[in-house]
Amino acid sequence: MQIRNFEQLMAEARKRGPKVVAIAAAHEREVMTAASDSESLGLAECTLVGDQPTIERIARETGIDLSRMEIIHESDPRMCANKVMELVGQGKVQIAMKGKVETGDFLRAALNKDYGLRRGNLFTHVGVFEIPGMDRLILVSDAGVVVAPDMEQKFEIVRNAIEVAHALGVEVPKVAILAATEMVNPKIPATLDAANLSKMADRGQIRGGLVDGPLALDNAISPESVAVKGIQSQVAGHADILIPPDIEAGNVLAKAITYFANGKMAGVVVGAKSPMIVASRSDSHETKLVSMALGVLLAD
Numbered sequence: 001m002q003i004r005n006f007e008q009l010m011a012e013a014r015k016r017g018p019k020v021v022a023i024a025a026a027h028e029r030e031v032m033t034a035a036s037d038s039e040s041l042g043l044a045e046c047t048l049v050g051d052q053p054t055i056e057r058i059a060r061e062t063g064i065d066l067s068r069m070e071i072i073h074e075s076d077p078r079m080c081a082n083k084v085m086e087l088v089g090q091g092k093v094q095i096a097m098k099g100k101v102e103t104g105d106f107l108r109a110a111l112n113k114d115y116g117l118r119r120g121n122l123f124t125h126v127g128v129f130e131i132p133g134m135d136r137l138i139l140v141s142d143a144g145v146v147v148a149p150d151m152e153q154k155f156e157i158v159r160n161a162i163e164v165a166h167a168l169g170v171e172v173p174k175v176a177i178l179a180a181t182e183m184v185n186p187k188i189p190a191t192l193d194a195a196n197l198s199k200m201a202d203r204g205q206i207r208g209g210l211v212d213g214p215l216a217l218d219n220a221i222s223p224e225s226v227a228v229k230g231i232q233s234q235v236a237g238h239a240d241i242l243i244p245p246d247i248e249a250g251n252v253l254a255k256a257i258t259y260f261a262n263g264k265m266a267g268v269v270v271g272a273k274s275p276m277i278v279a280s281r282s283d284s285h286e287t288k289l290v291s292m293a294l295g296v297l298l299a300d
Contacts, residue, residue: 002169004137006130006264006290009168010041013293017043021277021292022093024084024109025077025101027054028281029062034288036064043289043296047093049083050100051075077101081109088274089115094299097277097292107145110272121271122146122156125278126164127254128294131263138221139165139173139241140257143250144278145269151193154243155206158197160270161241162209167297175201176220176239177213178249182231184214190245197243209241210234217242217253266290268298275299 003009021038023031026048032055038044045068048055052073059066074080081101087093098106110117125144128137141161146153158175165173177194184191194213201211212235218225223237231237244250257263265287269276275298279288 002136002171004135006137006266006293009128009137009266009290009297010043010293013296014042017041017296018045019043019095019296019299020045020047020093021095021097021295022047022049022084022087023097023099024049024080024106025099026050026080027058028100029058030281030283030285031097031099031279031288032058032064033062033285034292035069037285037289038292039068043293044095046070047072047087049074049080049087078105078109081106082112082115085109085112085115085117089117093274095275095277095292095295097288097295098279100281103144103278106276106278107269110276117272117274119271119273121160122153123269123271123276124157124160125267125269126161128164128168128266128268129254129257129263130265131257131261136170136240137168138239138257140250140254141241141243143244143247143254144267145247147247149246151196154193154197155200156271158206158209158211158241158243161243162206164268164270164294164298165240166208170240173209173240174235174238175209175211175241175243176215176235177211177243178217178220179214179245180216182215182219182229182236188214190214193245212236213243215239264290266294268294270298 027050035046179190191214220239226237
């Protein structure tokens with residue numbers, strides 16, 4: 001069954017849970033609330049790696065029950081990230097989650113060869129959006145990890161996003177490689193990359209989905225725009241996955257969806273041995289919770 005909204009995502013994740021989640025620098029109110037809710041819903045069994053006195057104080061102030069959670073005391077956020085990745089590498093936990101620690105420090109710990117999390121793939125962020133008026137979830141990648149991807153990295157971004165779409169029940173996801181125009185223009189490098197990725201998919205180098213580009217955003221999601229412009233494509237107007245040209249375009253697109261279109265987001269970093277939840281510290285516990293549910297769907 002294709003998962004089309006976050007209610008369905010949560011329901012499916014509850015069927016597959018609980019998974020063991022370790023949270024780095026867990027001494028933060030929203031992430032602790034998400035951890036508590038995830039345990040109550042049967043999504044996760046949480047290990048909190050962080051400053052224990054602060055964790056206990058927040059629990060008292062918010063009424064969070066810590067009795068079912070393991071707490072590993074560590075006050076240094078970087079050491080928290082290292083401990084979480086060590087636990088993942090040892091197979092003791094199935095999902096790593098970022099708390100009150102910088103994203104760069106969290107991902108550097110994941111890249112440490114001593115922990116064995118790398119499986120040869122590029123680490124990429126996949127955002128999953130529930131947007132009012134849309135009949136399906138929309139995936140955007142990469143809007144959070146790879147700054148200025150080259151062709152090889154865009155290939156990995158597409159491949160990872162297709163894997164996430166499959167986990168959401170999209171059998172043949174439609175992937176739109178975005179640019180400023182649907183026409184190939186040598187003066188716009190993003191259009192050349194898009195055309196190359198599309199041809200790679202035609203030749204079977206990218207499997208599991210339909211890939212087309214370059215496509216402007218309107219051509220990717222609006223059947224009306226496609227009809228007006230006379231674009232012939234199996235992807236145009238019906239994209240499930242949007243691949244922006246770089247992190248700046250991706251970040252702006254993701255935040256425009258949430259702030260202008262009142263969309264809701266779940267996010268996960270994939271490409272490692274286990275999924276990693278890298279929600280922003282400003283995200284609500286609801287965003288963190290649905291991101292945990294997404295991680296549950298992706299965890300082995």
